Amino acid sequence: MTxxxxxxxxxxxxxxxxxxxxxxxxxxxxxxxxxxNGEDGLKTACAxxxxxxxxxxxxxxxxxxxxxLRLRTNASTADIPVIMLTxxxxxxKPSELGRTSIRHLMEKPFSPTELLExxxxxxxxxxxxxAGDRAA
Amino acid sequence: MSMFGSEPSxxxxxxxxxxxxxxxxxxxxHFDSQGRMTAKPVAAEPAARWLQSSSMQRVLASNVGNWxxxxxxxxxxxxxxxxxxxxSWTNAGGETELVVIMIMEAGALESPxxxxxxxxxxVDPAGMRxxxxxxxLTPDSYARxxxxxxGRANAERASAAQRHAAAGDLAxxxxxxxxxxxxxxxxxxxxxALDSPKQFVTALCKQLHHLLAYRWIAVRYVPxxxxxxxxxxxxxxxGELPFPAPMFSELSSHLIEAWQADDWTHVLEPDSNAIxxxxxxxxVVEEVTYDDCVIGALLAGNKExxxxxxSTADSQLLDAAAGILGAFHQNVIRYEExxxxxxGSVRALTATVDAKDPYTRGHSDRVAHLxxxxxxxxxxxxxxxxxxxxxxVVHDVGKIGVPEAxxxxxxxxxxxxxxxxxxxxxxxxxxxxxxxxxxxLLPGVLHHHERWDGKGYPRGxxxxxxxxxxxxxxxxxxxxxxxxxxxxxxxxxxxxxLEEIRNCAGTQFDPKLASRFVTxxxxxxxxxxxxxxxxxxxxx
Numbered sequence: 001m002t003x004x005x006x007x008x009x010x011x012x013x014x015x016x017x018x019x020x021x022x023x024x025x026x027x028x029x030x031x032x033x034x035x036x037n038g039e040d041g042l043k044t045a046c047a048x049x050x051x052x053x054x055x056x057x058x059x060x061x062x063x064x065x066x067x068x069l070r071l072r073t074n075a076s077t078a079d080i081p082v083i084m085l086t087x088x089x090x091x092x093k094p095s096e097l098g099r100t101s102i103r104h105l106m107e108k109p110f111s112p113t114e115l116l117e118x119x120x121x122x123x124x125x126x127x128x129x130x131a132g133d134r135a136a
Numbered sequence: 137m138s139m140f141g142s143e144p145s146x147x148x149x150x151x152x153x154x155x156x157x158x159x160x161x162x163x164x165x166h167f168d169s170q171g172r173m174t175a176k177p178v179a180a181e182p183a184a185r186w187l188q189s190s191s192m193q194r195v196l197a198s199n200v201g202n203w204x205x206x207x208x209x210x211x212x213x214x215x216x217x218x219x220x221x222x223x224s225w226t227n228a229g230g231e232t233e234l235v236v237i238m239i240m241e242a243g244a245l246e247s248p249x250x251x252x253x254x255x256x257x258x259v260d261p262a263g264m265r266x267x268x269x270x271x272x273l274t275p276d277s278y279a280r281x282x283x284x285x286x287g288r289a290n291a292e293r294a295s296a297a298q299r300h301a302a303a304g305d306l307a308x309x310x311x312x313x314x315x316x317x318x319x320x321x322x323x324x325x326x327x328x329a330l331d332s333p334k335q336f337v338t339a340l341c342k343q344l345h346h347l348l349a350y351r352w353i354a355v356r357y358v359p360x361x362x363x364x365x366x367x368x369x370x371x372x373x374x375g376e377l378p379f380p381a382p383m384f385s386e387l388s389s390h391l392i393e394a395w396q397a398d399d400w401t402h403v404l405e406p407d408s409n410a411i412x413x414x415x416x417x418x419x420v421v422e423e424v425t426y427d428d429c430v431i432g433a434l435l436a437g438n439k440e441x442x443x444x445x446x447s448t449a450d451s452q453l454l455d456a457a458a459g460i461l462g463a464f465h466q467n468v469i470r471y472e473e474x475x476x477x478x479x480g481s482v483r484a485l486t487a488t489v490d491a492k493d494p495y496t497r498g499h500s501d502r503v504a505h506l507x508x509x510x511x512x513x514x515x516x517x518x519x520x521x522x523x524x525x526x527x528x529v530v531h532d533v534g535k536i537g538v539p540e541a542x543x544x545x546x547x548x549x550x551x552x553x554x555x556x557x558x559x560x561x562x563x564x565x566x567x568x569x570x571x572x573x574x575x576x577l578l579p580g581v582l583h584h585h586e587r588w589d590g591k592g593y594p595r596g597x598x599x600x601x602x603x604x605x606x607x608x609x610x611x612x613x614x615x616x617x618x619x620x621x622x623x624x625x626x627x628x629x630x631x632x633x634l635e636e637i638r639n640c641a642g643t644q645f646d647p648k649l650a651s652r653f654v655t656x657x658x659x660x661x662x663x664x665x666x667x668x669x670x671x672x673x674x675x676x
Contacts, residue, residue, distance in 0.1 A: 016310065022307075023304070023308065024311055109317045109321050110318055111318040112314050
């Protein structure tokens with residue numbers, strides 16, 4: 001069986017960010033799930049158990065930080081790494097980050113290439129083949 | 137689900153077409169994206185003789201290209217009632233594949249044209265009719281409708297594929313725009329690194345190299361009156377140059393001469409330019425200007441990947457980066473001007489003090505120098521040590537207020553005279569207190585005569601109550617005083633001075649700092665003493 005593509009949940013209320021992120025990740029062989037706010041993101045994450053989450057910070061209808069907190073407290077999603085995109089004005093303290101699954105912060109405007117590199121880095125511990133083996 | 141590109145998990149999809157013959161039960165030909173036939177109809181003789189004939193191949197060959205490319209989507213009518221219907225789709229690799237289906241009306245098998253075909257292929261019409269029966273859809277109107285329906289669906293798919301490709305291009309362009317915005321945003325924020333211009337330029341090249349598909353990115357500065365220290369004649373390269381760096385340096389000078397001669401081109405072609413010819417590739421050049429003068433150039437060469445031609449997007453980004461380099465240059469120059477104006481003012485102040493008391497000439501500079509050495513030995517950072525240095529330069533500014541007669545008096549001072557001397561830290565503080573850039577130096581100026589045991593002046597602070605900057609100044613201040621000739625006594629030998637400092641650790645001096653101080657390397661200090669003596673002799 002062909003290895004299962006890693007699935008990334010992208011949570012952002014700005015369609016152009018989702019569009020670009022989706023393009024970048026799909027052309028790199030990832031499968032992309034999308035949600036437009038933290039509330040939906042949480043539901044999708046719990047239902048689909050993606051391999052990683054890329055989320056915006058501030059969104060109407062549940063912000064990304066709150067979602068990351070709740071992902072951490074839910075046993076089935078606690079280990080899903082999260083990359084958070086933030087505007088420069090939002091400074092998060094290490095103590096705050098420690099209570100979430102946020103593994104990396106990226107400032108907006110972000111470089112899609114760098115996002116892809118970070119994701120690959122975060123996921124390389126359990127690469128595509130491993131996931132395929134498990135799925136098989 | 138996927139909007140763009142491929143998905144490994146769906147790799148199987150591409151082969152779905154091969155089940156057509158069985159599932160649809162019609163005669164089909166399959167073609168890959170290059171127009172190569174990958175499967176042909178499975179048919180028993182005598183039909184196979186016709187279906188696989190060279191005339192049939194010719195008909196297919198003349199249509200497959202247009203069907204694949206989307207230029208034509210309608211069925212091809214072989215003869216009345218017999219059509220070749222194209223159905224195309226996009227496989228997992230994003231390429232278009234094609235299946236051609238033969239659909240016949242029942243009447244076609246009875247037509248004179250069918251008889252002719254049988255004759256041409258020397259087959260028995262009855263056997264042929266039986267073999268071809270599986271292509272027939274009845275009634276005839278149904279065959280026509282199915283053909284039209286498939287043709288229509290094919291046309292819709294082709295136009296959707298075009299829109300999809302356009303959307304893919306758009307996403308790619310948008311992603312590029314994101315890269316550019318993020319790059320420029322980051323650069324403009326790093327532009328404040330005015331202290332280390334080379335570091336900024338190197339970081340800029342590194343980021344461009346990461347972002348663009350060029351094998352090398354370089355910034356070449358030319359000799360110019362507008363050059364800034366640390367960058368004049370510099371060649372900063374990120375990636376691999378296809379020729380030795382010194383050669384590049386020489387060649388790029390010619391390039392900038394060409395710009396000055398108004399013969400500038402943004403893309404050097406290998407057949408008309410020496411550098412490009414050596415590189416065996418186009419080189420994109422953007423000039424870096426300041427004050428309407430070219431001070432250097434940003435170059436990118438040996439583009440890699442599928443398309444090795446420069447793109448407008450590359451050129452725009454390099455142009456923007458060159459603009460930022462120019463603006464950065466301007467900031468550095470302004471910053472240098474401000475800094476030298478500031479340092480000039482500080483020197484003017486201390487020169488006034490030196491003028492009043494020839495015995496203390498160079499004292500401030502030497503104290504500043506040793507205080508910086510001591511700060512670094514005490515594990516302060518470079519920046520803090522620089523501030524300690526500056527505090528050393530200005531620490532005795534208050535002596536402006538002490539009458540010359542007292543400063544130069546050879547004998548012992550009266551109490552009243554000594555009170556004048558003791559006022560200089562406060563006078564210095566008052567002179568400098570309104571200069572915002574010196575606010576952090578004031579504790580050093582005000583308290584450099586405090587003693588560890590609390591018996592100093594002006595406040596009688598003790599131990600760690602005395603600001604660190606003042607404790608750092610107190611040691612070199614006394615050291616230099618003891619090491620110099622004074623109106624009232626000759627200089628003491630080095631050993632004696634150090635012994636005195638050791639003896640006074642814990643009474644006059646911070647004991648930890650004192651033990652560090654006596655281990656400092658005094659060779660540069662001694663060189664400064666020599667220089668100052670030389671200047672004295674010259675002045676005399």
